[in-house]
Amino acid sequence: MSRKKNEIKNKRLIYKNHSIERVGFTKYNTVWSSARDSIKLWAFNRLGYNAIYADHPWYLDSLVCFNELADRCVMALSYQLEKEANHDGMDYLYGAQIKGKWYFFFGGGHFTLPRDYYHSDIHIPLNIEQFNEIAADNIFRGYLNKNKDGVWEINDAFFAAHFEDVGWGDFDRYQDTVVYGKRFANKKEYFESIYLRKSNRKWLYKEKNEN
Secondary structure: OOHHHHHHHHHHHHHHHHHHHHHOHHHHHHHHHHHHHHHHHHHHOOOHHHHHHHHOOEEEOOOOEEOOOOOEEEEEEEEOOOOOOOEEEEEEEEEEEEOOEEEEEOOOOEEEEEHHHHOOOOOOOOOHHHHHHHHHHOOOOOOEEEOOOOOEEEOHHHHHHHHOOHHHOOHHHHOEEOOOOEEOOOHHHHHHHHHHHHHHHHHHHHHHHHO
């Protein structure tokens, strides 16, 4: 095993152990299973972009990175295209717990993964081990930081960038939204409303297309 592969493997182990210690084994597995079930449902109903997961093999990374409050998480979802293609793909998958229920949605961008960058035969799809390495090096990078005592701790900036950055909205400017008919009293409520719309929008598009 190369030095880089070993470093990535160790990083994934540290991240996963820390995440499980933060939320407990049961919650960790429950959230991952709920996300997997959601993807299956989206794919079965061919909801917009999710149709790609109906037509191709996909893999939900076993690593789930939770924030300090354990009400947000970041995951990696990958898919393999047909052998005639020259690339595969990976998406950020986000989760947010709102009033006790978990909602899952895309929003962090998409990675096109050229096969010739990772191995010599472009007709061989990337495998799970390669997806794991790519996710650790890209999707999950920055999840933990070492504090001044050398102890790993959750990096708040990692979750702020993923869940509250420019692409999601600006609470200080837009918390009083006429469009959505409600004044948001705090940042948590404001962003939760955005996540709910993001999670439910795919179903609204399906209803519109069927009518």
